[in-house]
Amino acid sequence: MTVRRVNVAILVLLLVAFLIILHRNLLNLNDFLKQENQDTAPGMVLPFETDFLSDHEVIRSGDEIPVVITAPEERLGAAVTAMNSIHRNSKANVVFNIVTLNESVVHLRTWLSKTDLKHKIIIFDLKILAGKISSDPQKLEAVKPLTFARFFLPVFLPDAEKAIYLDDDVIVQGDIQELFDTSIKLGHAAAFSEDCDSAFSKGIVRGAGNQNSYIGFLDFKKEAIKKLGMKANTCSFNPGVFVANLTEWKQQNISRQLEIWMERNAKEDLYSKTLADSITTPPMLIVFYKTHSNIDPLWNVRHLGATGAGNRYSPQFVKAAKLLHWNGHYKPWGRSSTYSDIWDKWYIPDPTGKFHPIRRHAEEK
Numbered sequence: 001m002t003v004r005r006v007n008v009a010i011l012v013l014l015l016v017a018f019l020i021i022l023h024r025n026l027l028n029l030n031d032f033l034k035q036e037n038q039d040t041a042p043g044m045v046l047p048f049e050t051d052f053l054s055d056h057e058v059i060r061s062g063d064e065i066p067v068v069i070t071a072p073e074e075r076l077g078a079a080v081t082a083m084n085s086i087h088r089n090s091k092a093n094v095v096f097n098i099v100t101l102n103e104s105v106v107h108l109r110t111w112l113s114k115t116d117l118k119h120k121i122i123i124f125d126l127k128i129l130a131g132k133i134s135s136d137p138q139k140l141e142a143v144k145p146l147t148f149a150r151f152f153l154p155v156f157l158p159d160a161e162k163a164i165y166l167d168d169d170v171i172v173q174g175d176i177q178e179l180f181d182t183s184i185k186l187g188h189a190a191a192f193s194e195d196c197d198s199a200f201s202k203g204i205v206r207g208a209g210n211q212n213s214y215i216g217f218l219d220f221k222k223e224a225i226k227k228l229g230m231k232a233n234t235c236s237f238n239p240g241v242f243v244a245n246l247t248e249w250k251q252q253n254i255s256r257q258l259e260i261w262m263e264r265n266a267k268e269d270l271y272s273k274t275l276a277d278s279i280t281t282p283p284m285l286i287v288f289y290k291t292h293s294n295i296d297p298l299w300n301v302r303h304l305g306a307t308g309a310g311n312r313y314s315p316q317f318v319k320a321a322k323l324l325h326w327n328g329h330y331k332p333w334g335r336s337s338t339y340s341d342i343w344d345k346w347y348i349p350d351p352t353g354k355f356h357p358i359r360r361h362a363e364e365k
Contacts, residue, residue: 070146077355132262167240174322191293193300196235310338
């Protein structure tokens with residue numbers, strides 16, 4: 001009887017061992033099938049062809065992080081370079097929502113086919129600006145339609161609850177997940193970096209007038225502005241980099257509020273003449289007056305495109321910055337700009353040969 005019990009115990013142990021081995025084999029088969037599916041996934045794009053990006057594919061996980069960026073034809077290289085810097089400095093599951101005009105779609109698709117950027121191309125409908133910008137021919141010529149794309153984020157991302165908007169003249173050196181995780185206060189629809197948020201910001205704008213306060217952007221002599229009761233010395237913010245709570249944005253109908261001020265400015269000329277080329281900042285300053293949260297200043301180290309920017313920042317500070325922003329006249333793909341070598345690091349050549357950084361093109365000749 002004892003021998004029989006021992007045999008039964010042995011048989012049970014053998015059965016358990018067999019089941020464990022079978023389970024492990026099934027798990028290995030499952031992993032293998034997953035890898036096979038990843039390699040043959042529909043819509044997968046070929047990796048970069050340059051040696052710079054020939055390292056192993058980064059495994060990306062987590063919820064999608066929607067990033068909205070515009071791409072006008074003459075600045076496609078800027079948008080692609082900005083996106084590449086984001087992609088290579090993060091393991092986050094970033095989806096780039098690229099807003100462009102119909103004329104640039106083919107060129108953009110060709111360029112992106114040489115990358116592994118996860119993206120969606122959105123065509124901006126110019127009809128949305130009807131009656132919202134000045135009909136003055138001189139002013140109309142200076143208007144860049146895609147600069148208004150940031151006003152309509154819920155239209156581009158109807159299902160997203162949160163998103164990041166970035167100008168194309170940026171390079172991201174930090175992990176974009178950190179910016180996306182910015183805490184936005186209850187009742188606020190967006191978080192920006194204020195122009196008075198640190199000593200380096202104050203120093204860079206003093207030489208250019210009152211560009212760190214509302215009076216530099218709005219004409220406080222106009223009755224419509226006076227009635228708002230805003231203080232002229234209120235610190236302004238930069239709308240070239242921000243995180244949006246799209247649920248709150250829709251609830252407060254932010255897009256319509258911005259449209260209303262665009263329409264009023266077209267009729268009443270409400271913006272300050274000090275910054276005649278700034279047509280997107282003023283309505284945002286009005287709508288978000290004292291009702292926005294703040295992002296870490298290192299996520300918008302700006303004015304790199306201004307005169308004398310190279311003397312304002314130390315190389316150590318620039319290296320520590322999470323995001324570099326060349327707002328101003330001098331762009332890193334232009335003839336003369338500070339820290340253009342950093343931008344060059346992330347530049348991907350245009351496969352069609354249409355776009356060339358101006359200074360590089362001159363050197364090649």
